[in-house]
Amino acid sequence: MQTSDANTRTNDARDQRVFDAVRELLAIQGMRLSMDAVAAQAGCSKQTLYSRYGCKRDLLRKAMQLHVSTATSALSACRETPLRQILLDFALGYLEHRNQPRNRQTSQVIGASAHEFREEARFMYQGSAEALRDHVAEWMRTEIADGRLIHDDPHFMAELLISMICGQEFERQRFHVPHREHARQRRQWAEFAIDSFLRAFAAPAEAAVPPNKNNTRSSSR
Incomplete structure (x- = not known):
């Protein structure tokens, strides 16, 4: 049993190194990332990568699945957790992740390079942004069935929610103009987005929105 536990810890640590290497290299090489570079960055052999994770596309798929699972972990809260708290935790986690310098890069x-690597770009989109939307949609489908959200198209609802959470924040960053760089500013926006979403889609028992202590907002707060 001890040997099995030790092997599990070793494999988990190796997985973490590999996925960390993938994230680091994507920020530098983008879709030009190679298995040789991942092996060198993670400190393992290329043969180990292929035997444990499959080809480059399989490795990227696993890394993106981990990303989506982490980004949506707040949606796994217990049933007794208020709907607003679940959605707010999801929104704050998503904004925090997207605002990390490595992820922005x-x-x-x-x-x-998407125009040059069209097929790879489509694969990355499907495994990240589209997979995230689908995961949120499945969670919403359950909440609709439980009566906490009103019935509508869960995929449209999920896309709308993610769009509301993002707002114009990443366009501001792309054009290097003032954005919500502080956690307090991101929380204020997340609360506004979630409360607006709940006004549209929450069942009556879940629709109550607490008063906002700070009603003063600006485009960059």
């Missing part, structure tokens, strides 16, 4: 690098 990854988006820029991949976007800059």
Whole structure:
């Protein structure tokens, strides 16, 4: 049993190194990332990568699945958690993740070469942004069935929610103009977005929105 536990910890640590290497290299190389570079960055052999994770596309798929699972972890809260708290935790986690410098750089690098690597770009989109929307939609489908959200198209609802959470924040960053760089500013926007979403889609018992202590907002707050 001890040997099995030790092997599990070793494999988990290796997985973490590999996925960390993938994230680091995507921010630098984008879709030009190679298995040789991942192996060197993670400190393992290329043979180990192929035997444990499959080809480059399989490795990227696993890395993106981990990303989506982490980004949507707040949606796994217990049933007794208020709907507003679940959605607010999801929104704050999503904004925090997207605002990390490495992740912003990854988006820029991949976007800059998407026209050159169209098939790879489509694969990355399907495994990240589209998979995230689908995961949120499935959660919403359950909440609709439980009567906490009113019935509508869960995929449209999920896309709308993610769009509301993002707002124009990443366009501001792309054009290097003032944006919500502080956690307090992101929380204020997340609360506004979630409360607006709940006014549209929450069932009556879940629709109550607490008063906002700070009603003063601006485009960059």
